[in-house]
Amino acid sequence: MNRSTVLTDDEIRPVVAALQTQVHRDWAPAWGTDADLTFVPTAGQPEPGAWQLILLDDSDQASALGYHDLSSEGLPLGKIFARTDHAAGLQWSVTASHEMVEMLADPDINLTAFVQSSATKGTLYAYESADACEADQYGYAIDGVQVSDFVFPAWFESFRKSGSTQFDFGRHITAPFQLLPGGYISVYDIRSGSGWHQLTAASAPLQYAARPRVGSRRERRRVPRDQWLLSTAS
Numbered sequence: 228m229n230r231s232t233v234l235t236d237d238e239i240r241p242v243v244a245a246l247q248t249q250v251h252r253d254w255a256p257a258w259g260t261d262a263d264l265t266f267v268p269t270a271g272q273p274e275p276g277a278w279q280l281i282l283l284d285d286s287d288q289a290s291a292l293g294y295h296d297l298s299s300e301g302l303p304l305g306k307i308f309a310r311t312d313h314a315a316g317l318q319w320s321v322t323a324s325h326e327m328v329e330m331l332a333d334p335d336i337n338l339t340a341f342v343q344s345s346a347t348k349g350t351l352y353a354y355e356s357a358d359a360c361e362a363d364q365y366g367y368a369i370d371g372v373q374v375s376d377f378v379f380p381a382w383f384e385s386f387r388k389s390g391s392t393q394f395d396f397g398r399h400i401t402a403p404f405q406l407l408p409g410g411y412i413s414v415y416d417i418r419s420g421s422g423w424h425q426l427t428a429a430s431a432p433l434q435y436a437a438r439p440r441v442g443s444r445r446e447r448r449r450v451p452r453d454q455w456l457l458s459t460a461s
Contacts (some may be wrong), residue, residue, distance in 0.1 A: 262278075350417070359382065379393055
């Protein structure tokens with residue numbers, strides 16, 4: 228849905244077509260979930276019951292290029308900030324692709340993979356399908372439109388050996404839970420008692436990050452569900 232003043236409807240339409248190709252051709256065979264995308268122009272409104280990706284201009288949260296909320300119907304909603312992406316030297320189409328595949332993999336933001344290291348220790352890994360390989364440099368082009376790389380379900384399977392299978396669409400990742408430069412993942416040490424934290428590619432141990440940005444999937448995991456807020460296109 229276009230609510231941006233820096234992108235015209237004609238600029239967005241080919242990106243929607245590329246995202247549709249990504250879902251049908253690349254995503255669905257790997258993940259087993261599919262979706263039909265419908266472009267909603269500037270003056271249009273989404274159909275009732277639709278999950279939404281909204282294109283806006285400027286982020287309302289520091290450093291956020293895109294994030295997730297719930298619509299007024301309580302359904303998944305992703306926001307992409309085109310002017311903020313451009314100012315950061317990044318492509319908004321990659322951000323849109325990132326938000327889209329994460330909504331498809333875990334729309335309720337409640338799925339995890341559990342890696343048990345002993346009888347009393349273990350780590351939960353959030354089911355985020357684009358964070359580990361989110362840097363623009365790992366994306367790929369569909370009909371001239373750059374889209375995001377994404378991990379395969381095997382990335383969350385700790386029994387996999389390095390190099391034993393395909394872990395992401397672009398074949399950049401070679402082992403489960405590997406993070407590419409610029410990538411990260413939300414984790415929960417079940418013994419820490421301190422909730423969700425962020426592990427980055429640059430750090431070997433868990434890096435306990437500052438409060439997550441409002442509206443992010445990481446924040447959603449930390450906030451009790453009855454305290455979630457609904458959102459609009461503005």
